[in-house]
Amino acid sequence: MKNGQTIERLTLEDIMSERFSRYSKSIIQERALPDVRDGLKPVQRRILYAMNKDGNTYNKGFRKAAKSVGNVMGNYHPHGDSSIYEALVRMSQGWKLREPLIEMHGNNGSMDGDPPAAMRYTEARLSKIAGEMLRDIDRDTVDWVLNFDDTEYEPVVLPARFPNLLVNGATGISAGYATDIPPHNLGEVIDAVIALQKKPDATLADLMKYVHGPDFPTGGIIQGIDEIKKAYETGKGRIAVRSKTAIETLRGNKQLIRVTEIPYEVNKLQLVKQIDEIRIAKKIDGIAEVRDESDRNGLSIAIELKRDVDSKGILNYLFKNTDLQISYNFNMVAIDNMRPERLTLKRALSSYLEFQRLVVKKRTQFDLDKALDRQEIVQGLIKALSILDQVIKTIRGSKDKASARNNLIEAFDFTNAQAESIVNLQLYRLTNTDVTQLNAEAEALAERIEKFKAILADPKQLDLVLRNELRAIKKAYASPRLSEIEAEIENLKISTKVTVPDEDVVVLVSDDGYLKRSSVRSYRASEANENGLKSDDHPIFLKELNTRDHLMMFTNKGHLIYRPVFEITDTRWKDTGEHISQTIGLADDEKIIKTFAFKDLKATGSFLIATSDGYVKLTEFNKFLPGRTYKSHASVYEKLKQPDANVITIEYLSGNVDGYQVVVASQQGMATRYQLTEVSFSGAKSTGVRSIALKDGDEVASCQLATEDSIMAIITQRGSYKNLPVNEIPLAGRGRRGVIILKALKAQPHAIVGFVTVKPIDLEQPLHIYTDHRRVHDVVPIDHPMGERYSNGSFVVDVKSEGQPISIQKALN
Numbered sequence: 001m002k003n004g005q006t007i008e009r010l011t012l013e014d015i016m017s018e019r020f021s022r023y024s025k026s027i028i029q030e031r032a033l034p035d036v037r038d039g040l041k042p043v044q045r046r047i048l049y050a051m052n053k054d055g056n057t058y059n060k061g062f063r064k065a066a067k068s069v070g071n072v073m074g075n076y077h078p079h080g081d082s083s084i085y086e087a088l089v090r091m092s093q094g095w096k097l098r099e100p101l102i103e104m105h106g107n108n109g110s111m112d113g114d115p116p117a118a119m120r121y122t123e124a125r126l127s128k129i130a131g132e133m134l135r136d137i138d139r140d141t142v143d144w145v146l147n148f149d150d151t152e153y154e155p156v157v158l159p160a161r162f163p164n165l166l167v168n169g170a171t172g173i174s175a176g177y178a179t180d181i182p183p184h185n186l187g188e189v190i191d192a193v194i195a196l197q198k199k200p201d202a203t204l205a206d207l208m209k210y211v212h213g214p215d216f217p218t219g220g221i222i223q224g225i226d227e228i229k230k231a232y233e234t235g236k237g238r239i240a241v242r243s244k245t246a247i248e249t250l251r252g253n254k255q256l257i258r259v260t261e262i263p264y265e266v267n268k269l270q271l272v273k274q275i276d277e278i279r280i281a282k283k284i285d286g287i288a289e290v291r292d293e294s295d296r297n298g299l300s301i302a303i304e305l306k307r308d309v310d311s312k313g314i315l316n317y318l319f320k321n322t323d324l325q326i327s328y329n330f331n332m333v334a335i336d337n338m339r340p341e342r343l344t345l346k347r348a349l350s351s352y353l354e355f356q357r358l359v360v361k362k363r364t365q366f367d368l369d370k371a372l373d374r375q376e377i378v379q380g381l382i383k384a385l386s387i388l389d390q391v392i393k394t395i396r397g398s399k400d401k402a403s404a405r406n407n408l409i410e411a412f413d414f415t416n417a418q419a420e421s422i423v424n425l426q427l428y429r430l431t432n433t434d435v436t437q438l439n440a441e442a443e444a445l446a447e448r449i450e451k452f453k454a455i456l457a458d459p460k461q462l463d464l465v466l467r468n469e470l471r472a473i474k475k476a477y478a479s480p481r482l483s484e485i486e487a488e489i490e491n492l493k494i495s496t497k498v499t500v501p502d503e504d505v506v507v508l509v510s511d512d513g514y515l516k517r518s519s520v521r522s523y524r525a526s527e528a529n530e531n532g533l534k535s536d537d538h539p540i541f542l543k544e545l546n547t548r549d550h551l552m553m554f555t556n557k558g559h560l561i562y563r564p565v566f567e568i569t570d571t572r573w574k575d576t577g578e579h580i581s582q583t584i585g586l587a588d589d590e591k592i593i594k595t596f597a598f599k600d601l602k603a604t605g606s607f608l609i610a611t612s613d614g615y616v617k618l619t620e621f622n623k624f625l626p627g628r629t630y631k632s633h634a635s636v637y638e639k640l641k642q643p644d645a646n647v648i649t650i651e652y653l654s655g656n657v658d659g660y661q662v663v664v665a666s667q668q669g670m671a672t673r674y675q676l677t678e679v680s681f682s683g684a685k686s687t688g689v690r691s692i693a694l695k696d697g698d699e700v701a702s703c704q705l706a707t708e709d710s711i712m713a714i715i716t717q718r719g720s721y722k723n724l725p726v727n728e729i730p731l732a733g734r735g736r737r738g739v740i741i742l743k744a745l746k747a748q749p750h751a752i753v754g755f756v757t758v759k760p761i762d763l764e765q766p767l768h769i770y771t772d773h774r775r776v777h778d779v780v781p782i783d784h785p786m787g788e789r790y791s792n793g794s795f796v797v798d799v800k801s802e803g804q805p806i807s808i809q810k811a812l813n
Helices: 012-031 042-053 064-073 081-090 130-134 164-168 186-198 225-234 268-281 311-321 343-385 388-398 402-410 416-423 433-458 459-477 518-522
Strands: 102-105 123-126 144-146 153-156 170-173 178-181 221-223 237-242 246-248 252-259 287-292 301-305 325-331 331-338 339-342 482-484 506-509 514-519 538-547 550-555 560-566 592-598 606-611 615-620 645-654 661-666 672-673 699-707 710-715 720-725 750-759 767-771 774-781 805-810
Touching: 012 246, 042 081, 042 130, 042 153, 064 081, 064 123, 081 102, 123 130, 170 645, 178 331, 178 750, 186 343, 186 459, 225 237, 225 343, 225 482, 246 311, 246 402, 252 311, 268 287, 268 301, 301 311, 331 343, 343 388, 343 416, 343 433, 343 459, 388 402, 388 416, 402 416, 433 459, 506 518, 506 550, 506 592, 518 645, 550 645, 560 661, 592 645, 592 774, 606 699, 645 699, 661 710, 661 750, 710 805
Parallel strands: 221 482, 699 750, 750 805
Antiparallel strands: 102 123, 144 153, 170 178, 178 325, 221 237, 237 325, 246 252, 252 301, 287 301, 331 339, 506 514, 506 538, 550 560, 550 592, 606 615, 606 645, 661 672, 661 699, 710 720, 710 750, 767 774, 767 805
């Protein structure tokens, strides 16, 4: 190509890998993660440095925030002004930072999630403690790099004379990494740094004598010493953060829950809204009113209760179901030695301590160099004043300044710097007073130089200087701890008397997806056929339950719908109830196929799940526990591999799987049988293992649990029914093709549409055969003889008048 350009042939994989690696590195190091040394992200560091350079400090007037943002964006941070302003505002918010680094005039947001005013309306300046972040930056303490357009230099890191990473914490998300470092108490962290300085081999227990745990700017109560230890030991952990509350007694035997502190980064407005929604929806009975009474004197949320209610039970419910109590996840990731690292408490303190030693060392070397330079000048001036007449004569005999300097160096052995200072000396400085001052200065410089050399020569002296400076910062800025720490995470026990009335009801789920609960009285006062359903609909679940029970409804597309019984629409038995699609979005061809009720969510059993495309699995009950969004979203309990596949079987086993067998039959009449123990346990979002080896075009008709004496009740698409003992099918290994259990016909062959397994003692119980004309045909197994594998049974359904059978099911208990 022209101009010496070449085209390289590279694979897309290589290009994407190399480009994304560069992008990820940039995001991690230049945007999202803080540096362990100063605890700042690049945008924060640039804001503080630019404001300091501009003289926008705590001891001067406020300036427009827009000016600072423009300065940062134009000189150091080539990104959007909104991101810079957001970072500036966050550093000023006292409810997010333990020690705010920016002071602002104007609206800088609120705990209610209100946005700050536009930058043209607000004013900002550095806080006093931010000055400690920048102190000594002009004394060669940190490295510098060129900015994005190579016009100015900016610091790689700030001197950070207090451990900002732990004091103010950090949060951020980058490519492959995220960080959540909570704020801590400045005094505690400085004490820990000093302790580590004195005892480098200090253990975590030693350090936690000083750093007891996070100290959030919003206060609150932290629970879980063991989790705090784990977080400090590994860099990752989870603690409970609870609001500070008190129960006040009102007149009329009423009580009020007063909230005075809330967990870190909880939106107060949303919290009040959560509690009020619980009151409106009557999820618990006992809350009369919720008020936000916060003012300039502090946060205050009043939860007024009704007369004679369990205030402790209501408070526990609110702790568990609102942001009055949250889980805070430690993830202490920061840039250390140019790499993202998950930090332990000791690693974070050690890295900061080593950096501060380097800062003090560089500053001392800088001061020493300056003192030595000045000492050289002072010594030259003293010498010149002692031979003043000769010096003046030499200067007067010179042609110009340069020759005068050279003549002084040649005649009196002055250094170049000394000669330069002498020729620049003003006449008024030639008095006796100045000689005295120079001698005093020389003595002071000699003392300073000795002091600096001693510090640089002796690490203990350097540590002493650092220790004294840290103690001075602690004395100036430390404040009492705001967050309380409790050793154990309280197990919140919520009495169901608080949340759900104890009532026996009848629950119905229909084939078309309607569900309802009615009082037992309404159910018993109605006729058997007055269930409110359409004539062609029928119940697939009908049972007397308690409002405190739990319902799990499984669809043919692998979705699980959970409902506490008390949340199901309460109607008269003669009413239809609500359709599941009113709250949960299901596909057009999706329907509920099985429903189970449980007394609580602590069951220890497991589910057998089988699909039409030949997969089967066992999944423990605890894998199906509902999430927080269960009301509007169904969870996945089976991952279907084929878009046209369906779940055909869900059975619950309350005990051990030993002793059970699995019988699988395909539509084309192949069947296999094997021990249930051959089916492995899998997660909720897995597909499972092969249940039967299907021929092309074949599907599983049904998969059922059985024992050695079970009977298969089989129905075909032509309306033929037969009983077949399961022991007619050889016991084999899982995933085999099996044996034929239908007689092959060239014309109009039979196909299995379904079967159920029946125990010998239940042969007199009727079975329901459902047809595509939405008709129900009952059949009693004992009325039909036991068939052989190579038979098709006897016709029981007239497909012309009743429709083609589509399933066979046991009658509801």
